[in-house]
Amino acid sequence: GAGVSQSPSNKVTEKGKDVELRCDPISGHTALYWYRQSLGQGLEFLIYFQGNSAPDKSGLPSDRFSAERTGGSVSTLTIQRTQQEDSAVYLCASSLVVGPYNEQFFGPGTRLTVL
Amino acid sequence: DQQVKQNSPSLSVQEGRISILNCDYTNSMFDYFLWYKKYPAEGPTFLISISSIKDKNEDGRFTVFLNKSAKHLSLHIVPSQPGDSAVYFCAASDRNNNDMRFGAGTRLTVKP
Numbered sequence: 001g002a003g004v005s006q007s008p009s010n011k012v013t014e015k016g017k018d019v020e021l022r023c024d025p026i027s028g029h030t031a032l033y034w035y036r037q038s039l040g041q042g043l044e045f046l047i048y049f050q051g052n053s054a055p056d057k058s059g060l061p062s063d064r065f066s067a068e069r070t071g072g073s074v075s076t077l078t079i080q081r082t083q084q085e086d087s088a089v090y091l092c093a094s095s096l097v098v099g100p101y102n103e104q105f106f107g108p109g110t111r112l113t114v115l
Numbered sequence: 116d117q118q119v120k121q122n123s124p125s126l127s128v129q130e131g132r133i134s135i136l137n138c139d140y141t142n143s144m145f146d147y148f149l150w151y152k153k154y155p156a157e158g159p160t161f162l163i164s165i166s167s168i169k170d171k172n173e174d175g176r177f178t179v180f181l182n183k184s185a186k187h188l189s190l191h192i193v194p195s196q197p198g199d200s201a202v203y204f205c206a207a208s209d210r211n212n213n214d215m216r217f218g219a220g221t222r223l224t225v226k227p
Contacts, residue, residue, distance in 0.1 A: 004158065035217070042119065043159070043204060043217035091158055103149075104215070106158025 002026060004107035006092050012113045013082055021077040021110045025094030032075050033095075033104060034067055038088040049075065050097075082114045118142045119207050121218035128225050134192040136221050138205030141186065145207040149215070150179060150190045153202045162203070163190070195225045 005024045013019050025032045034046040045059040049069040060066070064082075069075040079086055089111050093104035120139045128134045136150075146167040151159035165172040165179045165188065172179050178191045192199055205218040 040124075040219065042117075042121070042219040043206075043215075045215065045217075093158070103161045103164075106151075106160065108156060108158050 004092055004094055004105050006090075006107040006110050008110060009108065010111045010113075012115065014115050015084060016081055018078065018080045019082055019112065021079075021090050021092075021112070023075045023077070023092030023094075023107060025073065025075070025092070026105055027073075029094035029096055029105070030072070031095045031097060031102070031104075032069055033093045034075070034077050035091045035093065036088040037091060037109075038085075043091065046077070079112075082112075084114045087112055087114045117219075118145075119205055119216045119218040121203075121205055121221050123221050124219070125222045125224070128195045128223065130197055130225055130227050131194045134190075134195045134199065134223055134225065136190040136192075136203050136205075136223065138188050138190075138218055139186060140188075140207050140216075142207070142209070142216070143186070144209040145216075146210060147208050148179070148181060148188050149206045149208075150177075151204040151206060151217075153204060153220070159204055192223075195223075197225045197227050199223060200225050 007022045030051045033048040035043040047057050047067045049055045064080045067077045089109040091109045093106045095102040095104045149164040150162040152162045153159040163177050165181050170181050181188045202220045202222045204220045206215045208215045
């Protein structure tokens, strides 16, 4: 498929465990974003990557959250020592170039449940 | 900080009538606004956008209105169709930032 893909689609984990969420952006898109949507909340910006530039991590809620993007393509969002409040849908999006005026294409999301 | 607010969590409309979804923002630096539509188990998809130099943008059944002085925008869908039933997110961005701020979403239900 040509769209953004994310895996797994669902993840259930125990409090205190680490999780890794994966995002495959649209081929050729240089910008990649991570958001999360908690119950009843809007999409909360977490981090974005632009090409080989240093990522903008300003949205990460704590130092338990980190993300990397290897080879300018696939990205992994890692949450260490998960807490129940980390339960949310984590959405990845990509756009052709970074910038506020560029349409972002979203993946289907990963639903994370921390027990 | 909720810079983009959608105060109506849900809206129900009869098929064929107009749906009006509202959005308010607090950051006067925002100069580009978007509406995304989200079906269950899918990611949001872009619907329509408007730049702050305009006050109206129309695309088929969808029209977005922007009132900069009131820091308010709205999405009009007319005529509404059952397939429009989804969650609609308002988003805003400014030229100095590469991320977008989203509202909490409004769930639209169009009844046949």
